[in-house]
Amino acid sequence: MPSTDSAPTPNTATHPGRDRYLDTLRALALFRVVAYHASPIMWFKWLPSMGIMFALAGSLMVRSLDKSVSRTLVNRLRRLLPVLWVFGAIWVPVMMWHDGPPSQWTDADGDSVPSWQLVFWLIPVGNPVGSAWGVIGWGVLWYIKTYLLFVALSPLLLPAFRKLPWATMAAPFVLLTLIETEVLPIRDWWGASISDALTYLGCWLIGFARAEGMLQRMRLSTLLAIGGVVALSGIAWLVGPGNADAATLGESPWSLLNSNLAIGLFYFGTVFILMRFSFRMEWLTRFPLLDRTITVFNSRAVTIFLWHGIALAIAVNIFGQIGVYQWYIWFPFAWILIGLAVLLFGWIEDVAARRKPELLPGRPSRPTPAQAADAALLAPPPAVAEVMPISPAPQPDPERRASGETGG
Numbered sequence: 172m173p174s175t176d177s178a179p180t181p182n183t184a185t186h187p188g189r190d191r192y193l194d195t196l197r198a199l200a201l202f203r204v205v206a207y208h209a210s211p212i213m214w215f216k217w218l219p220s221m222g223i224m225f226a227l228a229g230s231l232m233v234r235s236l237d238k239s240v241s242r243t244l245v246n247r248l249r250r251l252l253p254v255l256w257v258f259g260a261i262w263v264p265v266m267m268w269h270d271g272p273p274s275q276w277t278d279a280d281g282d283s284v285p286s287w288q289l290v291f292w293l294i295p296v297g298n299p300v301g302s303a304w305g306v307i308g309w310g311v312l313w314y315i316k317t318y319l320l321f322v323a324l325s326p327l328l329l330p331a332f333r334k335l336p337w338a339t340m341a342a343p344f345v346l347l348t349l350i351e352t353e354v355l356p357i358r359d360w361w362g363a364s365i366s367d368a369l370t371y372l373g374c375w376l377i378g379f380a381r382a383e384g385m386l387q388r389m390r391l392s393t394l395l396a397i398g399g400v401v402a403l404s405g406i407a408w409l410v411g412p413g414n415a416d417a418a419t420l421g422e423s424p425w426s427l428l429n430s431n432l433a434i435g436l437f438y439f440g441t442v443f444i445l446m447r448f449s450f451r452m453e454w455l456t457r458f459p460l461l462d463r464t465i466t467v468f469n470s471r472a473v474t475i476f477l478w479h480g481i482a483l484a485i486a487v488n489i490f491g492q493i494g495v496y497q498w499y500i501w502f503p504f505a506w507i508l509i510g511l512a513v514l515l516f517g518w519i520e521d522v523a524a525r526r527k528p529e530l531l532p533g534r535p536s537r538p539t540p541a542q543a544a545d546a547a548l549l550a551p552p553p554a555v556a557e558v559m560p561i562s563p564a565p566q567p568d569p570e571r572r573a574s575g576e577t578g579g
């Protein structure tokens with residue numbers, strides 16, 4: 172049975188049923204993903220946004236699996252696949268218009284793209300393929316593939332984690348080490364799927380640890396030590412064996428992209444620490460625009476993730492026509508385009524989740540009578556003003572009254 176004694180208490184004061192600290196983390200992580208793809212700033216690569224997103228999803232997965240395994244799997248597929256299908260129904264024809272039929276597509280290395288792998292747009296057990304030009308759209312779909320793989324494996328991973336948590340969290344890094352040292356060779360599309368999964372599986376399992384209260388039960392000094400050692404191990408691997416290919420190819424030696432093992436270790440260490448904390452977020456209600464922006468980011472996370480690459484490419488080309496190439500100038504315009512995509516396609520996430528479709532979620536709504544009654548039951552009793560008690564008038568002493576003495 173899951174341990175809930177020390178599980179974190181969600182900060183739901185501003186949005187019932189939501190942990191606004193986790194919502195804020197997810198919004199920041201998503202913003203960082205977009206900024207990373209727009210900006211040449213090197214340190215953006217070191218912000219563990221994808222690790223945070225996988226950890227948050229893993230935490231939510233535990234709560235759902237404890238209710239119903241089959242329903243959870245069906246719901247996760249139903250919420251994600253229609254959004255991907257609509258994206259593919261638009262982007263695949265655009266690539267065919269620009270680059271010809273799939274039989275003529277080539278990847279970044281100039282090799283032909285196997286046309287049969289177009290099936291991954293429908294069932295993403297591998298990376299959905301596209302043309303070299305179209306990578307601005309399909310290049311991010313590895314996340315969708317990896318997320319769905321974690322969803323499918325979670326009914327098996329959760330019992331293993333509850334029985335042997337530390338061994339389960341260590342296993343992905345053992346396998347990644349064997350792969351990067353070529354002891355365990357992998358190749359082709361399935362090899363890429365395995366490598367992507369092992370890189371981020373540790374972060375997914377951190378989500379399990381948070382949901383089970385494991386991180387909260389640890390002494391803070393112990394948690395910081397574990398997270399710090401693992402993160403530093405990733406940096407050490409990057410400086411050493413993880414940079415062998417980069418040095419040969421003349422690539423940047425300080426890019427985490429040079430090694431999946433370095434990414435996995437560094438992200439695990441930092442996310443392990445970040446997921447330990449939880450902060451009260453009632454202050455968000457004082458900033459309605461910020462509060463609603465966080466809501467939109469969470470309700471439209473898949474739409475923003477899928478369409479941001481295309482929005483960035485359009486913004487670059489438009490501003491390039493007038494000779495403006497500084498990313499910090501065209502970046503705000505790219506967000507306008509992302510907002511347009513949210514308005515055009517975001518409602519699909521509502522339909523997939525069986526919610527009432529909205530152009531822009533987060534609009535304050537008047538509670539129903541039932542919700543108002545529940546809120547009244549949960550509300551604290553009204554404060555009572557502290558008033559000094561009124562002392563009764565002193566009673567005259569019987570003896571003094573008998574002798575006729577009175578105070579005067």
